[in-house]
Amino acid sequence: MASEPMSVGSSAQDPPPVPDATSQEPKYGGHTRFELELEFVQALGNPEYVNYLASRKFLQNPAFVAYLDYLQYWTRPPYLQYITYPTSCLKMLELLQVERFRKDILSPNLTHALVTEGMKAAVEWHREG
Amino acid sequence: MDKKLDASFERVEKALAVLIDSMTKFTPSEKAANDVVKAERELFLGLEELEVHQRNVARIKQLKQETEALDAQTKQTISALWEMRKELVAVAPTKFTPAKEEKYPFTTQQLLDYARRISRNTLPPPGVTNGIDLSTAVPTTPDDQAAGGPNASFAASIGGGSGQGTAASTPAPGVQDSFVSQAPSQSQTGATELPVHLKPAVNPLENAPFFTFPTIDRIRSGALAQCQDLVNRGIDPKNYDPEEEERRIKQEEQDRKDAEERARQEREEQDRRMREERERMARERELARQQQQQEGGLGDRRGSILAPGQGGGQPRRSAPKQFTFLDEDDDDEDED
Numbered sequence: 001m002a003s004e005p006m007s008v009g010s011s012a013q014d015p016p017p018v019p020d021a022t023s024q025e026p027k028y029g030g031h032t033r034f035e036l037e038l039e040f041v042q043a044l045g046n047p048e049y050v051n052y053l054a055s056r057k058f059l060q061n062p063a064f065v066a067y068l069d070y071l072q073y074w075t076r077p078p079y080l081q082y083i084t085y086p087t088s089c090l091k092m093l094e095l096l097q098v099e100r101f102r103k104d105i106l107s108p109n110l111t112h113a114l115v116t117e118g119m120k121a122a123v124e125w126h127r128e129g
Numbered sequence: 130m131d132k133k134l135d136a137s138f139e140r141v142e143k144a145l146a147v148l149i150d151s152m153t154k155f156t157p158s159e160k161a162a163n164d165v166v167k168a169e170r171e172l173f174l175g176l177e178e179l180e181v182h183q184r185n186v187a188r189i190k191q192l193k194q195e196t197e198a199l200d201a202q203t204k205q206t207i208s209a210l211w212e213m214r215k216e217l218v219a220v221a222p223t224k225f226t227p228a229k230e231e232k233y234p235f236t237t238q239q240l241l242d243y244a245r246r247i248s249r250n251t252l253p254p255p256g257v258t259n260g261i262d263l264s265t266a267v268p269t270t271p272d273d274q275a276a277g278g279p280n281a282s283f284a285a286s287i288g289g290g291s292g293q294g295t296a297a298s299t300p301a302p303g304v305q306d307s308f309v310s311q312a313p314s315q316s317q318t319g320a321t322e323l324p325v326h327l328k329p330a331v332n333p334l335e336n337a338p339f340f341t342f343p344t345i346d347r348i349r350s351g352a353l354a355q356c357q358d359l360v361n362r363g364i365d366p367k368n369y370d371p372e373e374e375e376r377r378i379k380q381e382e383q384d385r386k387d388a389e390e391r392a393r394q395e396r397e398e399q400d401r402r403m404r405e406e407r408e409r410m411a412r413e414r415e416l417a418r419q420q421q422q423q424e425g426g427l428g429d430r431r432g433s434i435l436a437p438g439q440g441g442g443q444p445r446r447s448a449p450k451q452f453t454f455l456d457e458d459d460d461d462e463d464e465d
Binding site for chain 2: 028039049122
């Protein structure tokens with residue numbers, strides 16, 4: 001939900017440590033980097049949110065694109081097990097690495113199609129028979 | 130071969146010429162006739178040989194063609210191999226993750242826990258269809274039905290024992306039919322069943338959408354939104370913990386209350402001490418007064434004893450003292 005543009009020169013960071021009882025991570029508004037990034041990467045599963053980000057020109061910001069690349073650590077263990085919306089979130093993270101998709105998601109039609117198709121697939125995937 | 134045949138022909142011709150010549154001269158020679166026969170036999174042998182030769186040539190030709198075909202095939206195979214090798218070399222080798230990345234072993238329990246955790250976001254609750262008509266189910270093939278389908282085999286494996294499990298999971302068709310046919314009749318007669326058209330009204334999940342991603346409302350109430358709210362209020366979220374802040378404010382409040390309480394206690398203590406001091410002073414004065422009185426009594430007595438002789442002015446001096454003491458008593462009363 002951050003509206004401030006990010007600085008292009010922000011340096012790449014290592015993924016945050018997996019939280020445990022003894023960790024003394026610095027907090028941002030009461031939440032660790034792990035929590036915030038987990039929430040963000042899952043929010044990316046929502047096509048409307050990605051469309052919102054695209055409409056605010058975030059997806060054209062090289063720093064943000066680098067950040068999306070950095071967020072791919074969520075596709076690997078031990079971080080993978082913390083994702084509770086795996087289907088849409090991981091696919092969207094994969095799609096967001098493609099420049100064409102980052103441009104196309106600006107279209108409301110594509111956003112709507114992603115939502116409806118996602119809803120359809122969620123039901124049909126479990127359909128028996 | 131041609132030369133050999135030519136020589137045979139030549140011999141036949143010569144022998145024939147000799148024979149004709151001898152016949153034209155009316156002196157037929159037996160030898161010449163035998164020569165012709167002999168030459169002819171040789172010619173036949175030569176012709177047979179020629180036939181064999183021709184057959185061999187044909188075979189050689191065929192073999193040559195075969196060789197060529199095989200050569201072509203070999204070349205093709207080799208070129209295919211070459212192409213394949215080139216492609217193989219061109220394929221980028223898989224970059225194996227560095228050795229520092231460990232494998233993450235997990236237990237079945239962890240896997241099941243994860244499955245349970247994600248199932249509420251991946252599996253729609255019963256009755257939720259997202260507006261898709263599920264009545265047009267994919268028709269099952271007879272083979273599937275015969276095999277019992279994947280679920281049946283799963284049920285059988287869950288069923289436990291080999292013989293028992295299969296027996297329990299595949300009831301006789303007649304039993305199933307009777308169960309199915311009973312269901313509608315129950316809904317008609319059963320008092321607890323609602324009519325079909327009222328069922329959606331009591332189902333809270335009717336027409337409820339199911340998303341496999343967090344909804345916008347959820348995102349708006351999340352930690353990122355809280356951070357954004359802090360930024361909007363001009364607070365840097367870094368190292369700012371609202372809970373910590375609240376605790377700090379509470380602590381300050383508590384400290385303030387404690388300080389007030391302490392000040393109040395101190396004040397009370399001071400009051401108490403002053404009161405005690407005053408009481409003590411009053412007691413002392415009282416004692417002193419009593420002592421004075423006693424002394425005064427003695428003096429009076431002494432005065433009365435001494436009066437006839439020496440200290441005639443003494444009692445007059447002690448008398449005003451009594452009055453001063455009385456004055457002080459008055460003051461005490463005023464203070465109290």
